Amino acid sequence: xxxxxxxxxxxxxxxxxxxxxxxxxxxxxxxxxxxxxxxxxxxxxxxxxxxxxxxxxxxxxxxxxxxxxxxxxxxxxxxxxxxxxxxxxxxxxxxxxxxxxxxxxxxxxxxxxxxxxxxxxxxxxxxxxxxxxxxxxxxxxxxxxxxxxxxxxxxxxxxxxxxxxxxxxxxxxxxxxxxxxxxxxxxxxxxxxxxxxxxxxxxxxxxxxxxxxxxxxxxxxxxxxxxxxxxxxxxxxxxxxxxxxxxxxxxxxxxxxxxxxxxxxxxxxxxxxxxxxxxxxxxxxxxxxxxxxxxxxxxxxxxxxxxxxxxxxxxxxxxxxxxxxxxxxxxxxxxxxxxxxxxxxxxxxxxxxxxxxxxxxxxxxxxxxxxxxxxxxxxxxxxxxxxxxxxxxxxxxxxxxxxxxxxxxxxxxxxxxxxxxxxxxxxxxxxxxxxxxxxxxxxxxxxxxxxxxxxxxxxxxxxxxxxxxxxxxxxxxxxxxxxx
Amino acid sequence: xxxxxxxxxxxxxxxxxxxxxxxxxxxxxxxxxxxxxxxxxxxxxxxxxxxxxxxxxxxxxxxxxxxxxxxxxxxxxxxxxxxxxxxxxxxxxxxxxxxxxxxxxxxxxxxxxxxxxxxxxxxxxxxxxxxxxxxxxxxxxxxxxxxxxxxxxxxxxxxxxxxxxxxxxxxxxxxxxxxxxxxxxxxxxxxxxxxxxxxxxxxxxxxxxxxxxxxxxxxxxxxxxxxxxxxxxxxxxxxxxxxxxxxxxxxxxxxxxxxxxxxxxxxxxxxxxxxxxxxxxxxxxxxxxxxxxxxxxxxxxxxxxxxxxxxxxxxxxxxxxxxxxxxxxxxxxxxxxxxxxxxxxxxxxxxxxxxxxxxxxxxxxxxxxxxxxxxxxxxxxxxxxxxxxxxxxxxxxxxxxxxxxxxxxxxxxxxxxxxxxxxxxxxxxxxxxxxxxxxxxxxxxxxxxxxxxxxxxxxxxx
Numbered sequence: 001x002x003x004x005x006x007x008x009x010x011x012x013x014x015x016x017x018x019x020x021x022x023x024x025x026x027x028x029x030x031x032x033x034x035x036x037x038x039x040x041x042x043x044x045x046x047x048x049x050x051x052x053x054x055x056x057x058x059x060x061x062x063x064x065x066x067x068x069x070x071x072x073x074x075x076x077x078x079x080x081x082x083x084x085x086x087x088x089x090x091x092x093x094x095x096x097x098x099x100x101x102x103x104x105x106x107x108x109x110x111x112x113x114x115x116x117x118x119x120x121x122x123x124x125x126x127x128x129x130x131x132x133x134x135x136x137x138x139x140x141x142x143x144x145x146x147x148x149x150x151x152x153x154x155x156x157x158x159x160x161x162x163x164x165x166x167x168x169x170x171x172x173x174x175x176x177x178x179x180x181x182x183x184x185x186x187x188x189x190x191x192x193x194x195x196x197x198x199x200x201x202x203x204x205x206x207x208x209x210x211x212x213x214x215x216x217x218x219x220x221x222x223x224x225x226x227x228x229x230x231x232x233x234x235x236x237x238x239x240x241x242x243x244x245x246x247x248x249x250x251x252x253x254x255x256x257x258x259x260x261x262x263x264x265x266x267x268x269x270x271x272x273x274x275x276x277x278x279x280x281x282x283x284x285x286x287x288x289x290x291x292x293x294x295x296x297x298x299x300x301x302x303x304x305x306x307x308x309x310x311x312x313x314x315x316x317x318x319x320x321x322x323x324x325x326x327x328x329x330x331x332x333x334x335x336x337x338x339x340x341x342x343x344x345x346x347x348x349x350x351x352x353x354x355x356x357x358x359x360x361x362x363x364x365x366x367x368x369x370x371x372x373x374x375x376x377x378x379x380x381x382x383x384x385x386x387x388x389x390x391x392x393x394x395x396x397x398x399x400x401x402x403x404x405x406x407x408x409x410x411x412x413x414x415x416x417x418x419x420x421x422x423x424x425x426x427x428x429x430x431x432x433x434x435x436x437x438x439x440x441x442x443x444x445x446x447x448x449x450x451x452x453x454x455x456x457x458x459x460x461x462x463x464x465x466x467x468x469x470x471x472x473x474x475x476x477x478x479x480x481x482x483x484x
Numbered sequence: 485x486x487x488x489x490x491x492x493x494x495x496x497x498x499x500x501x502x503x504x505x506x507x508x509x510x511x512x513x514x515x516x517x518x519x520x521x522x523x524x525x526x527x528x529x530x531x532x533x534x535x536x537x538x539x540x541x542x543x544x545x546x547x548x549x550x551x552x553x554x555x556x557x558x559x560x561x562x563x564x565x566x567x568x569x570x571x572x573x574x575x576x577x578x579x580x581x582x583x584x585x586x587x588x589x590x591x592x593x594x595x596x597x598x599x600x601x602x603x604x605x606x607x608x609x610x611x612x613x614x615x616x617x618x619x620x621x622x623x624x625x626x627x628x629x630x631x632x633x634x635x636x637x638x639x640x641x642x643x644x645x646x647x648x649x650x651x652x653x654x655x656x657x658x659x660x661x662x663x664x665x666x667x668x669x670x671x672x673x674x675x676x677x678x679x680x681x682x683x684x685x686x687x688x689x690x691x692x693x694x695x696x697x698x699x700x701x702x703x704x705x706x707x708x709x710x711x712x713x714x715x716x717x718x719x720x721x722x723x724x725x726x727x728x729x730x731x732x733x734x735x736x737x738x739x740x741x742x743x744x745x746x747x748x749x750x751x752x753x754x755x756x757x758x759x760x761x762x763x764x765x766x767x768x769x770x771x772x773x774x775x776x777x778x779x780x781x782x783x784x785x786x787x788x789x790x791x792x793x794x795x796x797x798x799x800x801x802x803x804x805x806x807x808x809x810x811x812x813x814x815x816x817x818x819x820x821x822x823x824x825x826x827x828x829x830x831x832x833x834x835x836x837x838x839x840x841x842x843x844x845x846x847x848x849x850x851x852x853x854x855x856x857x858x859x860x861x862x863x864x865x866x867x868x869x870x871x872x873x874x875x876x877x878x879x880x881x882x883x884x885x886x887x888x889x890x891x892x893x894x895x896x897x898x899x900x901x902x903x904x905x906x907x908x909x910x911x912x913x914x915x916x917x918x919x920x921x922x923x924x925x926x927x928x929x930x931x932x933x934x935x936x937x938x939x940x941x942x943x944x945x946x
Contacts, residue, residue: 039807040578045569048537048554063531068556078532085608086520086527089615119576127578140742176744184744184861262523264630264672265661268853268870271670357533397856397866399887401670404941406866406889408858428858430889430941461521461632462531462917 005155008076012055013157017080019056019096021156023306025049025356028150029115035126035143038134043123045115050356053079059093060086065357095337096329097346099309103161106303109296110167110199114147117200125203132212133175137220140176140184145169146455147200152306160308168299168467169198170455173208175215179223179425187219187392187410192239193451193469196297218411221423228412228427230483234387234441235429236380236476241409242369243452243470244393249433250282250289251367251470253402254316254324255459256331256344258362267459268400271433272322274339280322283437286372289317291326291348293365298451298469300366302352307360309349316367320438326350328362354464361460366451368471372443377474380442387415388482390427406430429482436477444474488557490514490641491650497538497563501645506571509541509587509644511779512557515921516604517636520611522662525628530608537920538563542570546580549573582806588646589781596654598770600681604637604656611635617687618662618675622694627702631662631674638921642779651781655773657923658685659913663871664694666701670946671884673697674851674871676721678913678925680771696834697872700882707875707883709847709942715903716890716937717836719850719872723823723928724912726852726865730894731763731821733860735789737798741808746863746894747795757793757895758902762824764788765799765815771911772820772925778802784814793899822927826905831930833874840876846933847885848874863894868941886943897934906931 001009005022012020026049034042050067053076062083066075087093126143133141148168155161174188189211194202237245252258253270261269272280293301293311303311307329316324325335325344328351332344351360374380381389392410399405412427413420451471458465490512501508514536521529539552551570555562611633619629641652658679665672675693679685718726730746732739739745747756766786767776777783780802789796798810799819805812830839833848840846855867868889875883892901908930915923 035578039580039582042550043548043573043577044550044552045573046552047566050554060527061529063529065531065533065535067535067554068558070556070558082530082532082608085612086530088527089522089612090526092524092526119573123576123578140744178743182861183859260524261628261630261665261667262528264523264663264665265521265632265674269665269670269672357535359529359531395856395858395866397868397889398854399868399889399941399943400672400853400870401946403943404868404889406856406858406891406941408856426859432941432943458918462517462519462533462634465918 001155001161004072008072009155009157012076012080015080017055017057017083019157020053021154021307022051022053023353023356024051024153026151026153028355030146030148031115033122033126033145035130037141038130040123048355052353052356052358054359055079055083056094057083058087060090061094062086063359094330095333097332099307099329099347101159102304102308102310104304105163107165108167109197111197112200113149113167114169114200115149129173129208129212132209133173133216135216137177137223138175138216139178142174144172154306154308156308162304162308164303166302167199169200169202170453171203173212173215175219177219177223185219185222185425186394187215187222189215190453192453193297198297222411222425225423225425228424228483232479232481234384234476234478235480235482236384236387236389236415236474238389238391238474239450239452239472241390241393241407242472242475244396245407246367246369246470246472247364247454248396248398249402249405250316251364254326255362256325256327256335259325260331260334263459266461266463268402271401271403274335276322277325277343278323281320281438282317282322282434283320284440285320286440286443287317287320287437288370290315290368290370291324291350291365292368293349295366295368295451295469295471298366299453299467300364300469305349305351305360306353307347307351309347311365312349314348326362326364331362352466354466358462358464363459363466364457364468366469366471369473369475371446371449371473373445374442375445376447377444380444380474380476381415381420382418383442384415384476385417387476388412388427389415390429402433404432427482429480431480436480439478439480440475441478442476448474490639491652493557493563494641494643494650495648497567498643498645498648500564501567504567504571506567507543507586507645508567508570509642511539511640511642513537513920514639515636517634517921519917520633522615522629522631524630525623538566540566540570542574543584543586544574546583547574547577548584549577584806585802586646587644587780589643589649589651590647591781592649593777593781594652595776598680599654600656603635603658603679603682606635614685614687615662618690619664619694620691622664622698626666626668627664627698628667629662629664634659634917636921638923649781651777651779653775655923656680657773657915659915662690662694664698671701672871673701676913678911680773700874701884704882704884707885708944709885709888709939711939711942713936713938714847715844715933715935716847716849718932718934719833719848720910720912720928720930721851722849723932724914724926725855725867726894726897727821727823727926727928728914729857729863729865730898733863734894735799737800737810738804739860740798741804744860746861751795752797754795755793756795757790757898759793760826760902760905761790761793761898762788763790763821764824765819765821769820769822769927772822772927773818773923774820775817778814779816782814818922818924823929825907825909825929828904828906830906831908836876837880837882840878841880844878846876848876858891864891865894866891886945888939888943889941890937891940892937901934901936903933903935905929
């Protein structure tokens, strides 16, 4: 460990801290390019470096951060002071579960660092896409590239030490047009996992050209389509909406800090209770969900979390029964204490922070639904009597305990008696979480399974945005309320 | 320790930019932020940060490029490198279809009239004392405290290489949310407060609200509401949520020009909302962190944008005005909107018990959770109730409803469904803590009554 960090960490322990860690980001760069209707509306490069110190003293957390490396001592002192102040209102002292002492490195799988790609090439990509999307029926078009490259050095007073090089790239294409009622409809494309690395090498012209053409075509189909019927039918969720369904109504409610009431003032709580683990029927027997931070090439895979705990692959729901949660060192201790038994055997390695000036929180890793045995999309359609295939995440709204939801979609088409029927527009569906997952009746096989990336999951106070993933197949749910 | 002077640093950087032949807009943002987070009765995190960030936008005719960096003001190399980077990026920017207006600030403008150092640097002890006063006697074994107390200082200064004049402002602000929740039953109630100055913090008001709601939530029977229309009285948080969407999708010139807004250009001068609705924006809206000038140093005007329900125009920041050939309206910085109060004397949820006897059952919804935009062009918004909803019955009783979902159009909420607005007004703080500290708030009536608001989903428990 570099001397300066060790010296300051040791000093905190001598002054009464029971634990401390520091994350130093010597480099954290990001690019954002947005082209709308041919205009490069945002063309921005950002950089930051700094360090954040987290201290546990007298059973409470304090945190302080700065970009000024000349103020390290003062920042460490501030973090300790904050912890001691916090401890004056602490009835239940924070305790941390044991962890394996680790020293390791992780690098995101990446061939071409997207933040180092010549800007001409990035602008050229957007210009090309803009031209391809500038077609009849399209009144607005947008291309977006967000990329990030950061180095995180972590040290703690238990001897843990990790180094991570994280690279992320999130491109997005969107087209909008006016339907026959002069209402704006949209269609967009965010690529799922494309191969085993996710640097600029994924920006293959042939692939994105085809996607641009597809979303233009599907938008035009939507513009003249009749409205989505308002009734109850089976919904067949494509991966580009199934990921969000899982994110909002499985991932978030299974964050243990949320279950324990740590997010009430902002993101909300959870309908899940500690007593539900091992017994709650979350979904049909076809539902198998895991928190898999070992999934290759996804933002939810990061080697080690920001508490120095190794990334893991843990079941959350097995054969429809709730068996696990998204956990960190503090929350597993608290949950076990409240339950009076060891329900959780250790941290699930999910504590991450978005930047140097944020403290780590439990975040989703890759919350993934295992593929099933019901074949391809066409197989599922062929066995559906009255349904609708839904695609795209147009809007979402979830109850405060994640107990109910409303999703609107960009694209959908009806299914009747095993046959695809016409495209419909302004699709939406809603429901209650547990009955919905218990209505899961078909799960596509591996051929339908995609890893969808999430660039912007928000949580916490102060708030922070995290990147993660979801591996999901095509799934069919029955008796769902659909409509505009 | 004397803090580095932002203006001096920016002027020195301006000199460097001029020497390098860079035509640029430069902005420094400095914040001191302190947030105390609460959960299960404890302080779950006590965090402070001191962040300075520089943003440089370089211009060359129809091209522009932006470089931004969080840095230490004493790091001259980093400051200069940010200028160099923006200039280097310029060569790669594709030309816009218009030439963006380069900022020429004619004279210095500084706004800090409401800056209160005593608030900005409130001590840990004072924060905890406020919290304790707010919840005194209300916590027990089942009902525990959560929430957050965010307080701090924001300074921002901008200038360009055109002139040495600068536009700057300094705010102190606090945003407080305190939640009491039942671990057993999972109900939640809250109280919120916004502050520009120390005297805005009133723990007694927080305590009064929490005490009233806790009494109802522990003594009144819970009820599952039927699906279908309800007469709803919204509280400040819910009103602010709807108003935020209305001003964004209704008044933004950018959204209108893109065809993604609620209104069309031809709607200017038309009655588009209820005559009860007057929405103003400008430097007179105290409490909403108003600014007297825009980023270009031009004086901002107080104006009614919905005047008794008539749309009077659209708002354009400079860049949108440049793109579409419109006049800028001074909305390059965070706006300060107010929905003007009405004439109803009812100012608090407690008044609704009497009102319900006279007018029939009233569903009080203080807060909307996780709202989603189902259709921007229709102004169709969905969200669920949360934090202290109450059903005031005509027979004088009060019930506690489980949460419900509404999906309604803004033109209906502020139009045909709107019944009355209260005389009392509240400040609702909309600041978020994702990025830079930039305090924002809306002024809204304390109560807003709408009829025929449809319950679309009705929970069967908390």
